[in-house]
Amino acid sequence: MKENETVELKKSTSEIKEAVIAISAILNKHGSGELYFGVKNDGAAVGQDISEKREDIERWGSGLRRIYDECKQAGVKVEFKKLKSGFLSVFYRGGFVPDAKAGTAQKTIQKTTQKIMELIKQNPELTRRELAEKIGISDSGIKFSLNQLKKKGAIKRVGPDKGGYWKVIGKK
Numbered sequence: 001m002k003e004n005e006t007v008e009l010k011k012s013t014s015e016i017k018e019a020v021i022a023i024s025a026i027l028n029k030h031g032s033g034e035l036y037f038g039v040k041n042d043g044a045a046v047g048q049d050i051s052e053k054r055e056d057i058e059r060w061g062s063g064l065r066r067i068y069d070e071c072k073q074a075g076v077k078v079e080f081k082k083l084k085s086g087f088l089s090v091f092y093r094g095g096f097v098p099d100a101k102a103g104t105a106q107k108t109i110q111k112t113t114q115k116i117m118e119l120i121k122q123n124p125e126l127t128r129r130e131l132a133e134k135i136g137i138s139d140s141g142i143k144f145s146l147n148q149l150k151k152k153g154a155i156k157r158v159g160p161d162k163g164g165y166w167k168v169i170g171k172k
Contacts, residue, residue, distance in 0.1 A: 001043040006030050009039040011046055023091055027076070028140075032092045036083075045084075064089075075138030112137065113145050113154075117168065120155060124165040 003009050008022040019035055026033035039045055064080060067089070071078040077092035115135050119126055126134075132142045149155045153170045 001036070001039070003041055003043075006033045008033065008035045009041050009043065010035070010037050011040055013037050023089075027091055031144075032090070035089045035091070075132075075141070109145065109148070112141070113149055116142070116145055116149065117154065120166040121168055124167065126166070 001007070001009070006026055008019060008026060010016075010019045015037075019037070023033055023035045068078055068080075071091065079090045079092075081088040081090065112135060116131055119131060119134055128139055128142045128146065131146075132139045135142070146155070150157075154168065155166050156169050158165055158167050
């Protein structure tokens with residue numbers, strides 16, 4: 001295993017800040033990614049020495065709970081998987097579906113953009129947040145889909161972010 005555009009490797013949980021920054025960038029670019037602790041950048045497992053202090057293990061467990069709770073609140077799907085050398089955290093974002101084939105994820109994105117188009121036609125003054133609430137995905141998922149629709153020339157924003165409106169300008 002080696003680091004790549006969707007895999008981040010960290011030697012220890014002491015690198016949590018760098019890990020969060022890296023996984024955020026991966027999620028923003030690719031929609032899903034993997035974060036491994038206890039693994040060097042070249043893929044060599046170094047493990048995590050957490051057995052010395054019981055309180056460290058308890059903090060580690062409560063940290064995973066906090067990560068899970070924050071991700072849930074932000075609309076980010078996260079899975080924790082036990083490995084021989086530690087654990088794996090897998091983060092999913094926007095219209096991406098865990099363990100789905102690329103075609104299924106693409107269909108989900110298409111359905112989302114279709115719903116956005118319908119809602120904008122009904123009410124062009126909807127905000128990103130209102131679209132996210134109506135469709136049931138995160139703000140960042142809506143932002144991704146709106147950018148895709150703008151790139152395709154299907155919609156454009158008229159006026160400022162506050163007080164402006166969406167205009168359907170072509171077929172998607």
